[in-house]
Amino acid sequence: MKAVRAFAPATVANVSCGFDILGFAIDAMGDEVEVRLKDETGLVVVSIEGDQGRLPYEVEKNTCAVAIQAMLDEMDRQVGMEIYLRKGLPLGSGMGSSAASAVAALVAANRLLGEPFEKKGLLPFAMAAEKVACGAGHADNVAPSLLGGFVLIRDYHPLDVIKLHVPEGLHCTLLHPHFELKTSDSRSVLRDNVSLKHSTIQSGNVAxxxxxxxxxxxxxxxxxxxxxxxxxxxxxxxxxxxxxKEAVKGAGALGMGISGSGPTMFALSKGSETSPAIIRAAEQVYESIGLGVDAYHSAVNIRGAYVIEEK
Known part of the structure; x- marks a missing residue:
């Protein structure tokens, strides 16, 4: 085996009340990474497709390479690998784009090395890549992308990640307005302190x-x-x-929130039947304000990241 190609799905982080502690995976879209062994030691990012030339090739800045290097450092191994990234997720979308790249790279590299780590054991390496991409090593995107389903990050010290039950028939509609919102801008508007009243309300909603x-x-x-x-x-x-939010709830959504740091929004529904109405309602809103919106419908992805091909 000289090469492995893997897929990692998009994710919704925060899930409204679960700021930085909840996330779930999406079936509709994701990133693919192929990792190939090479004779010379060291990592090299050979190609990136679907990013409009915006992602870095430097090993210390590319999330795929950072994640794999963190894994190799933990193993104290010197290995030569080439990385080929195919983006299926828009950048700055709030769909866990950087997380999907890192996770797909890790799953491919781990298989290429004979799977020295169980899936869950790859999480710290994916979090190292998130720190480079977003400035903070949060797990609410990488954990569901890697493991699938709904995931709770109960604690980070030590890392305690718990998979939650996913009801059959729970579906998600993603709504991506045609503009980019930087994670740094979304974090800059947050407050450092939370009132006791709001903490109580939030805790009740998470529970x-x-x-x-x-x-x-x-x-x-x-x-x-x-x-x-x-x-x-x-x-x-x-x-x-x-x-x-008002329009999609009127169209039958259980509720709507911001996916990750935005601008993508997610709406949950019971079954897929209401999704066309949810999409039409959102399109009408954005047509009225002169913006386009892309819509994706998906069941919750239970599988998580997986190997597509071995060569």
Whole structure:
């Protein structure tokens, strides 16, 4: 085996009330990375497709290379590898673009080396790449992209990641307005302190959402998709956010929130039947304000990242 190609799915992080601690994977789209062995030691990023020439080739800046190097450093191994990245996710979209690249690279490289790490053991290396990409090594994108399903990050010290139950029939519609929102800008508007009142409300909604997942109570899931910590500030950066939220709920969505740091929004629904109406409602809002919007419908991805091909 000289080469392995892997896929990692898009993700929704935060999931409204679960700021920095909840995320889930999406079936609709993701990134592919092929990793090939080479004779000379060291990593090299050979090609990047689908990024409009914006992503770095430097090993210390590219999330694929940073993640693989972190894994090799942990193993204390010197290996030569070529990296070929094919982006299926738009940059700065709030769909976990940098996380998907890092995760796909790790899954491919891990298989190429004989799988010295279990899937969950790859998380710290993916988080190292997220730190380079976003300035913080959060796991709410990389964990669901790697493991699939809904994931709770209970703690970081030590890392404690828990997979949650996903009710059958839970679907997601992603709505991506045609503009880019930098993660740094989304984080800059957040407040350093949270009131006791808002902390209590947020805790209740996180608990309600998790209970709703396990009890397969879709109405409870919908009631719990309320964020009083990040959304009130980040929504001001997304034109048409509140109008879209009202419109998609009127079209049958359980609830709507910001995917990651935005500008993509996610709407959860029971089954796929309401998705066309949700998409039409969002398109009408954005047509009225002169912006385009891309829409993707998907079930929750249970599988996570996986190997596509070995050569």
């Amino acid at each position: 309600g959402l998790i209970a709703g997942l396990f009890q397969e109570d879709f109405e409870l899931i919908g009631r719990s998709l309320r964020d009083v910590i990040a959304e009130p500030y980040r929504a001001t950066l997304i034109p048409g956010f509140y109008e879209t």
